[in-house]
Every structure is written in structure tokens, then in C-alpha cells.
Amino acid sequence: MHGRGRVELQWWGSDIGQFAASELADYVKSMTGTRIHTSRVPAPSDKPGTAHSGIFLARGHVDRTKRARWISTANEKLDSKPDDTYIIQSAAGHVVLTGAGERGTLNAVYSLLEQLGVHFFAPEFAFYQGNSERVPRKSRCVVRAQSTLVEPKWPIRRKDVEEGFSLSKGHIVALVDWMAKHKLNYLVFPYDYYAIGVTRYDDFREVLAPELAKRGIKMEVGGHGYDSFLPPEKYPQFYTSDASVFDVQNQDAVDTYVSNVVDYLADRPEIATFDCWPPDGGTWPKAALSKYGTATNAETVVVNALVAALKKAGISTRVERIAYAAALEPPTGSYEFDPDVLIDFAAIGRTYTVPFGDPSNETNAKFAKLLKKWIFLHQGDVAIYDYSRRYRWRGLGNPIDVIAADAAYYHKVGAQGTESYAEAGNWLQFEAEHLFTAQSAWNPTLSADEFRSDYLPARFGRGAHDVARYLGHTSADPDQLGADGGGTKFRRQYRAALSDIVAAQHAVGRNRSAQNILGLLKSGVHLSLADIDITYEADNPKRLERAQRRYRVLTEKYRFSGIQLECTYQTKRYGFTLGREETAQRYRSPAWGYLREWSLTCRAGESTPLVVVAQPVDFDRHRIRWELDLPDAITSSRASGRLDIIGSRAEHAPCRITVGPNVPAGTYTIGVTFYEVGDRNGGTKLGTDEATLTVV
Structure with a gap:
């Protein structure tokens, strides 16, 4: 036309x-x-x-x-x-x-x-x-x-919120929009991840439901574990002292769990699939295992009871369960899952050094044998729960060739779909992987070379060849970093990747969009090298401390830039504990603030610098007020102030901390509180931070 x-x-x-x-x-x-x-x-x-x-x-x-x-x-x-x-x-x-x-x-x-x-x-x-x-x-x-x-080659094509650390309500709308553009048809969202109230479907439902509906994307909700609908503190009579899973031999316990789930789903008709999982790492009552033989057999009792109850109630929600950990094997004997149940196969212990179907690797070969066994025995659909963007990999890994071979294998043996994680915090760092998994969900026979030949020239123009080399140099399975010689190998590969990005920057010239993305990918490689050096320098305490400090500085600097997800998997690398609630608070705030120095040393009667930083999270315009909380006889050149941030740029307020001449030696805490200042109110509290001051 x-x-x-x-x-x-x-x-x-x-x-x-x-x-x-x-x-x-x-x-x-x-x-x-x-x-x-x-x-x-x-x-x-x-x-x-x-x-x-x-x-x-x-x-x-x-x-x-x-x-x-x-x-x-x-x-x-x-x-x-x-x-x-x-x-x-x-x-x-x-x-x-x-x-x-x-x-x-x-x-x-x-x-x-x-x-x-x-x-x-x-x-x-x-x-x-x-x-x-x-x-x-x-x-x-x-x-x-x-x-x-x-035609789609797979009927089940999903993105999974999983822990959802970095997904705000704005992020989730953008994610759903992108999913539709790549023909994905299910969004997986936890009912309440780990039952701690951090990532809950109901908190996002009002925003999610209309966005999904106008695109025809289906909602899948649930996850770990049974205890979300049968909390032990409310139903202690249904639990035994030797297990975290409720007593599935107790019919009243099963009926109560099922009834609670049915009531929940009846009030949320938009949920197309419910994930019926036991607690993560859950232990089963010994008596139940003795009666049913295996954890999988015991699960059939719960899952099938839920399927029957939903049908009786006239609720069309499908039930999914995960073949995982202690319940990875198919059921035995006369036990089986209802054919309407979707089985997700989760090979959590597999390696990405070689494709899933590569028989040369003993671990993957065992998983492949089990997958084919499930597909043969289960009368319904079997899909794949994928770990190619697992959290413990932090900012490492781009195994696109392995993922491509995996998808082709899954399709060949009869799996009906896949899913992959969808954290926003480091999406840009792994844009190529997210894009490939979406495209291969529609066409699992898509090769990595076909994908790169289309994506890289469109994204990076004349820098396509260099970015292809970068993806190759960052493709190794990050679990191998801790192997013998892993630090040396990864250091060499990621240094080469840095050279690839620099070459791509020269090649793209005045292509502003490509330069912006390459600039962030370059910072991402620096982050990865700092992470790798923590392993590489493990036997040298002074160098290890420098590597940890550098990794923390870069993590805090780039945590809202799409190349680093700041959460416990990252922060424990430099000895800092960051809870799930704290992580979510950061990423769901419009802006954030922190103290650039988290550890200061100063003599009594002298001074030391301290920098207050305000960062954009939603990259909009914000006016941030900060207030220091100082111990007695310790002062600052500025005890409070205002920082105006806009777009991607962080703003800094340098201060000078002075320790009074009579302050005793010891450890003190300097705190800071940040507020977003509105036109009509005194300010909305954003968060706090603190630094340790050691007086010597």
C-alpha cells in the first residue's frame, strides 16, 4: 500500500x-x-x-x-x-x-x-x-x-516479576507495554513474595489490570508458598514440628488451604493461572512422605484438590505447579496431576556453560532426562521455568547462544513455553538477553546469529560488530567465576569486553542514541570488573578491600541507571546487608539520597569531608531537602540543605565534618534524612542513610 x-x-x-x-x-x-x-x-x-x-x-x-x-x-x-x-x-x-x-x-x-x-x-x-x-x-x-x-510456535510466553525488587508501578506499565509488542501473553506476579509484603500482586493490581486487559495479556499469580494462604501463626493446628509444609494428610488442612485460595481467586477473575507451590526450600512432614512416598506425590493431593474445587466453583483459573528441588521428579505409582495442570520444569542446578540438551555435561543430561520424562508422563502441558537471568549472577553473564540452543531443544522435545525474569534495575545491561528471550518465546527455533544480525545493526549501527564481540566476551556462565582460575579468566574476558565497547563508541560516531546506550554499557563493564576483582583479589586483603570499596561506590552511583540492581546479592559482596524491604523502597521512590562516604576517620579537633548526594529514580524533576543528624560536639559546615535534580543527573552537597577537641576516641554515627519538597507541604520523607565516624 x-x-x-x-x-x-x-x-x-x-x-x-x-x-x-x-x-x-x-x-x-x-x-x-x-x-x-x-x-x-x-x-x-x-x-x-x-x-x-x-x-x-x-x-x-x-x-x-x-x-x-x-x-x-x-x-x-x-x-x-x-x-x-x-x-x-x-x-x-x-x-x-x-x-x-x-x-x-x-x-x-x-x-x-x-x-x-x-x-x-x-x-x-x-x-x-x-x-x-x-x-x-x-x-x-x-x-x-x-x-x-x-503462528506462534509456543502457546505459553511469559515474563516473570519474581522478586520484583526494582519494579515500581511506572515500571510495570512499561513492562506490560513492551511485552505486548513482543507478543508475550502472560505476566507472572507473586501473590506475596516470601510472604513479607514487599512484592504483592494486590499492591499493583489496580494499575496492572487495565493495562493487561487492553492488550489481552493474561495474569498468572501465586508462587512460594502454601503458607501464604495457610499461615502457621493463624493455623498452628495444621502444622507439625518437623516441617514447614502443612500436614497434607490432614483433610481439614487441605480443605482450608483450598478454600482460602478459591475465595481469593473468586474475587480476582482476571487471574488466568494460579501458581500452587510449597514454600521455597520447604520441608515436608515425615509422616506425609512416609504415606505418599515422595514430595511430588504429596503435592498431587493439594494441587488436584484445588483443581477440583475451582471447577466446582465455576472458576476457570488454571492451576500451575513447579517441578523443583525436592519435587523435581514426576509422581510415581498411582499418583498423577490432573491433565489441566500446567507443570513448570525448573532445573535450578543446571549449568549454562553448555546448552541444556548437551549430553557432555552430566548435570544437564540428568535434567534433560527428567524433562523428557515429565513430557512423556504428564497428560497436560509442560513449560520451562528459566534461570538465565538468575539473581546470584548480579551484573555478569550474557549466555545468548546457550539460551538459543536451549529454546530449540525445549521445543523439539515438546515443551509448551517458557518464562524469564523481568527486573527493571539492570534491564539495560541485559537488554539483548531480554529481547532475545522474548523473540525466542514466539519462535524457539530463532538462532542467536539470526537475532544478532537483526538487533545489533538496528541498535548500534556501525558499532554492531564490536558489540557482538562484547556479548561474546561476557557470555560465560557467572557461576564459573568461583572456579579455579575463574577470577583470572573473567578479568581477561571483561577487560576485552571493555575494549569492545570503546571500539563501538568510536564506530558509531554521532549516533546519539547508540552513544547513550554504549556509555551505560561501558559503566556496566566497570561494575563487572569491580565485582570480578573481589574474587580475583580474595587472597590479598588490601586489594580486596579496595575492590569491595570500588564495587560499592559504583553500585550506589549507577543503581538507578539500568545497569546495576542493588540488592542483597550485590551488597553482600562488600559486606553490607540490604533487606528486600529496603531495596524495594529505593526503587519505588521518585528520588533517593545517600552519603557518599560511609566510613570516616578523624582526629579530635580536626575535620573531614562528607558529601551528601541526591539521585533521580524516575528521572523527573525533584527538589530534595536533606538534614544531618550529628552527635554532640560534632558539627558540619552545612547541617541541612536543598538539592534540585532533573533527568539523569545526581546532585552533590559537599560538607565539612568537624570533631570537637574534647570528643573522646570512639565510634559515632552521622545520620541524614531526605525529603521531597512539594509546593504545598513541608516534604515527603524519602529515606535515610548513615555513615560511621571513627574518632582517633
Whole structure:
């Protein structure tokens, strides 16, 4: 479809069809500066199996008879196709975009936009500063003649919030938007991760539900563990002294757990799948294991009871359970899971030094054998719970070639889908991996080379070759860092990766978007090298201390820039404990503040510098007030002040701490409190920090 003249966009269907039409119109306007005239028309047919949602584009007057004929042709092609299949038909001055199920039309829209040169690299997280997508400017959009029909190779394509340390409500909306653009169809969210009230679905539900609904993305909720719905402090009679899992032999206990879950799901009809898991690392009552034989067999009692109760209540929510840890093996004897249950296979102990299906590795070979056993024995779907972005890897690892081989293997043996983690805090550092896992979820036979040949030139232009080398140099399994010689090997590889990024920066020249991303990736490599040096210098106390200090300084500096997730997995590397609540508080605040020096030494009667720092989190404009809390006889050149931050730039307030001449030797604490100052209030408290002052 090309040429001049007014283009008419007609859409039919539900709210998802309307959203698809608005997305197409908005992106075309961004590309050309011209707004397409949009209108709603009646559905062309209400027959079963037809496209109840779609978009028709035509230049000039729309002939209804021709439109009906073109749409009828699309309907015939969609007959018996799986949900999310989409069609793009273009010829003779018209375009038809439609698909199977409501998401099919939206999939067609985003696919067409990609044909027109739009690239959806990442969610529009604030730290991308407008560089999450590439939308070309052009005088007109030319749609090539085609009759394209594309089916998903996997029905289950997910992103998993998991611990959700760094996901704010703004982040979650951006994530859902990006998921739709890459045809992912499930968002996995914890009911209440570890039951500590930090990452809970209900806290995000009001924001999430409408964003998911208008894109047709399904909600999966649950996770570890049974105790969230049967807390031992409320139901002590259902627990034994030798286990953390409730007594599954006790029918009253099972019935109470099931009833509580059913009530929860009845009040939340948007939840399509419920994850029914025991506590993480949970121990089972010895008597139950003796009766049922295995933990997996015992799980069938709970899971099947929940499935039956949901069916009886008329609730369509599917039940999922995880093959994991002590319950990794399939059930034995007469025990089996209901065929409607989704089994997620979680090979937590596997290695990423080689692909999952590589028989040369004994550990992976055992997991592969178990996966095939599950697929053979379970009468329902088996999908993959993936660990390629596991938390303990911190800022290391980019095993895209291994992930590609894994996806092809999973598809070959009959798995029905996969999922991967979705932390925002270090998304930019692993943008390529997130993008590949999304694309391979739609097409698990996509090779790593095919992905790189498309993504890297679009993202980095002339720097594509150098960034490919960078990805290769950072691809090693981070679990190997602690192996013999691991520090030396990783140091060499990441130093080479740093050279790759510098070369890419020279190659891209004035490509501002590429330079912005490369600049952050370069800082990410410096972070990784500091992390690696903590292992490399482990036998040299002075150098180890310097490496730890450098890692902490860089972590605090870049924690909101998309290249470092500051959480307990990182901070324990330099001996600092950061709880889950504290981590979430940082990332869900609009701005944050800290003391750059966390340990000071000074003589009585002398002074030492201290710097107060205010950082943007949402990269908006904020006015931050800070107040120091000082011990007696210890003063500061500035006890309070104001810092104005905007965009990505942190602001600093240098102070001079003076210790009175009569202050006894010892250890003292200097505290600081930060407030966001509003126009109509005294300030909203953001957080606190402290430094240790040793007087000698």
C-alpha cells in the first residue's frame, strides 16, 4: 500500500481492537507527522472461527463489498489456527490486519510497524531517556504487497516479576507495554513474595489490570508458598514440628488451604493461572512422605484438590505447579496431576556453560532426562521455568547462544513455553538477553546469529560488530567465576569486553542514541570488573578491600541507571546487608539520597569531608531537602540543605565534618534524612542513610 491521498483506518472488535488501532495511528503519526483518520465499523461476521477484531486500511473511499471480501479471505486463512496467529494482507491500496483471538490483531499491528522500521528494543523505563525504541522519520509509510500469516510456535510466553525488587508501578506499565509488542501473553506476579509484603500482586493490581486487559495479556499469580494462604501463626493446628509444609494428610488442612485460595481467586477473575507451590526450600512432614512416598506425590493431593474445587466453583483459573528441588521428579505409582495442570520444569542446578540438551555435561543430561520424562508422563502441558537471568549472577553473564540452543531443544522435545525474569534495575545491561528471550518465546527455533544480525545493526549501527564481540566476551556462565582460575579468566574476558565497547563508541560516531546506550554499557563493564576483582583479589586483603570499596561506590552511583540492581546479592559482596524491604523502597521512590562516604576517620579537633548526594529514580524533576543528624560536639559546615535534580543527573552537597577537641576516641554515627519538597507541604520523607565516624 503506497501512494498519496487520505488513508482511512477502520477497526472492529473489543477494546483490544481499539487499542491496536490507536497504536498504529500513533506510531504512523510519530513517523510521518500525519494523523490517520480512524473510525469504528461493525464486525464483518459473528460466525465462530472468524476474526472478531481487526483493522482495515485503505487509501481514499472504502468499498464495503471489497472490504468484506478481503476480510473473508483472511477469515478463511485463520480457520483452526491457534490463538495469537496474525495476518497481514496488503494489495491494491488496502491493508487487512487481523488474527486469531483478540491479541492476533495487536500482534499484526506491531509486526507491521516492525516492517516499517520501528524497533521495540526495551520497555520505556525512565533510565532509557527516550532510547528504548527506534521510530524512523519518513514522509510516508509504504506497506509492501504481501499475504503474511504467522503462528506462534509456543502457546505459553511469559515474563516473570519474581522478586520484583526494582519494579515500581511506572515500571510495570512499561513492562506490560513492551511485552505486548513482543507478543508475550502472560505476566507472572507473586501473590506475596516470601510472604513479607514487599512484592504483592494486590499492591499493583489496580494499575496492572487495565493495562493487561487492553492488550489481552493474561495474569498468572501465586508462587512460594502454601503458607501464604495457610499461615502457621493463624493455623498452628495444621502444622507439625518437623516441617514447614502443612500436614497434607490432614483433610481439614487441605480443605482450608483450598478454600482460602478459591475465595481469593473468586474475587480476582482476571487471574488466568494460579501458581500452587510449597514454600521455597520447604520441608515436608515425615509422616506425609512416609504415606505418599515422595514430595511430588504429596503435592498431587493439594494441587488436584484445588483443581477440583475451582471447577466446582465455576472458576476457570488454571492451576500451575513447579517441578523443583525436592519435587523435581514426576509422581510415581498411582499418583498423577490432573491433565489441566500446567507443570513448570525448573532445573535450578543446571549449568549454562553448555546448552541444556548437551549430553557432555552430566548435570544437564540428568535434567534433560527428567524433562523428557515429565513430557512423556504428564497428560497436560509442560513449560520451562528459566534461570538465565538468575539473581546470584548480579551484573555478569550474557549466555545468548546457550539460551538459543536451549529454546530449540525445549521445543523439539515438546515443551509448551517458557518464562524469564523481568527486573527493571539492570534491564539495560541485559537488554539483548531480554529481547532475545522474548523473540525466542514466539519462535524457539530463532538462532542467536539470526537475532544478532537483526538487533545489533538496528541498535548500534556501525558499532554492531564490536558489540557482538562484547556479548561474546561476557557470555560465560557467572557461576564459573568461583572456579579455579575463574577470577583470572573473567578479568581477561571483561577487560576485552571493555575494549569492545570503546571500539563501538568510536564506530558509531554521532549516533546519539547508540552513544547513550554504549556509555551505560561501558559503566556496566566497570561494575563487572569491580565485582570480578573481589574474587580475583580474595587472597590479598588490601586489594580486596579496595575492590569491595570500588564495587560499592559504583553500585550506589549507577543503581538507578539500568545497569546495576542493588540488592542483597550485590551488597553482600562488600559486606553490607540490604533487606528486600529496603531495596524495594529505593526503587519505588521518585528520588533517593545517600552519603557518599560511609566510613570516616578523624582526629579530635580536626575535620573531614562528607558529601551528601541526591539521585533521580524516575528521572523527573525533584527538589530534595536533606538534614544531618550529628552527635554532640560534632558539627558540619552545612547541617541541612536543598538539592534540585532533573533527568539523569545526581546532585552533590559537599560538607565539612568537624570533631570537637574534647570528643573522646570512639565510634559515632552521622545520620541524614531526605525529603521531597512539594509546593504545598513541608516534604515527603524519602529515606535515610548513615555513615560511621571513627574518632582517633
